[in-house]
Amino acid sequence: MKNKYRILKIAITVIILGFLLSFSLKKFSGQKITDNKISVKMNEKTPVYFIDEKDIREIVKKENPSGKVGDLNIPALEKKINNLPAVDSANVYLNLNGKLNLDIKQRVPVFRLNKDGRDFYVDEKGVEFPISKTYSHPCMLVTGDVQKDEYQKLAELIEKIDKDDFSKKYFIGISKNYKGDYNLLTSEGNYKVEIGDLDNIEFKVKGFKTFVEKYLVYQDPQKYNRISVKYQNQIVTTLNPNFKENDSILNVGNKELTKASIVPAAKKITETQPKVTEVKKPSPSKPKENVKPKAVTKPKETKKTEKKATAAKPKAKVKIE
Structure with missing residues (x-):
């Protein structure tokens, strides 16, 4: 009897609890999700504004037109928000009080890439997402045919630039040329800093920093067209042809090149002079009869030519030696 009474008591308790639970669920599912019961939190460390709270609330209303808790499909709403390009998670x-919570993390761009006439952002994970019509995030601009497998190294390079006060002051952009070499665009002057590939970045930036502190600070930034640090243990500079002060330097260089091209021709002339003088030199073995015709036609001129020939003899010997 005691066991039957105990079983009956448990059964009645379960029925009562089930009734109360179903009643509370029915009442809970009929509640309205008002604006004050929707909480939207953006959890990114760096503030970005590709989407705002207003956008999220509009999505909630579209997914749940009735506004009742029971009609809300939470998995579908979560998937809808995750499919937004600028949303990371x-x-x-x-x-239990019927409050809807939405914790959202937006993508934070590391750089903005211009490739094949198309602009888009790339986050720290290497994920591409489109630019916004209403918001532009300040980040490094990169141009050129950058491949997806280079996104990670580019992100690391930009992170190092942002953390270093010197690099952050000088470098405002990155470009990749048709040869596959990377160049850092500077805020001073029109010159580019050629770094080649994305390896040994710290060493290359350190080399440029040394060049700036020990030499470039005393020069006009417009003087150079390119400063290359891609070679190991050396810095190669290219002068700007449009800079007026470089005109004299470039002209001197051109003159040196022309001199170098003229020198072989001058040597040939000096070598031929002794030969010419040797040909004009009268041979002692020739008879006097050969000399007479010249003396008859132009007696005065023959004497002069003989004097010139005799005078040219020591000079020809000196040049030959």
Whole structure:
């Protein structure tokens, strides 16, 4: 009898609890999700504004037109928000008091890439997402045919630039040329800093910093067209042809090149002079009869030519030696 009474008591308790639970669930599912019961939190460390709280609330209303808790499909709403290009992750859940919570993390651009006439952002994970019509995030601009497998190294390079006060002051952009070499665009002057590949970045930036502190600070930044640090243990500079002070330097260089091209021709002339003088030199073995015709036609001129020939003899010997 005692066991039967105990079983009956448990059964009645379960029925009562089930009734109360179903009643509370029915009442809970009929509640309205008002604006004050929607909590939207953006959890990114760096503030970005590709989407705002207003956008999220509009999505909630579209997914749940009735506004009732029972009609809300939480997994579908969460998937809808996660599919937004600028959203990295989203977590949607309900409290027992009927409050809807949305924890959202937006993508933070590391750089903006201009490739094949198309602009888009790339985050720290190497994920591409489109630019916004209403918001532009300040970040490094990169141009050129950058491949996806280079995104990670580019992100590391930009992170190092942002953390270093010197680099952050000088470098405002990155470009990749048709040869595959990377160049850092500077805020001073029109010159580029050629770094080649994305390896040994710290060493290359350190070399440029040394060049700036020990030499470039005493020069006009417009003087150079390119400063290359891609070679190991050396810095190669290219002068700007449009800079007026470089005109004299470039002209001197051109003159040196022309001199170098003229020198072989001058040597040939000096070598031929002794030969010419040797040909004009009268041979002692020739008879006097050969000399007479010249003396008859132009007696005065023959004497002069003989004097010139005799005078040219020591000079020809000196040049030959």
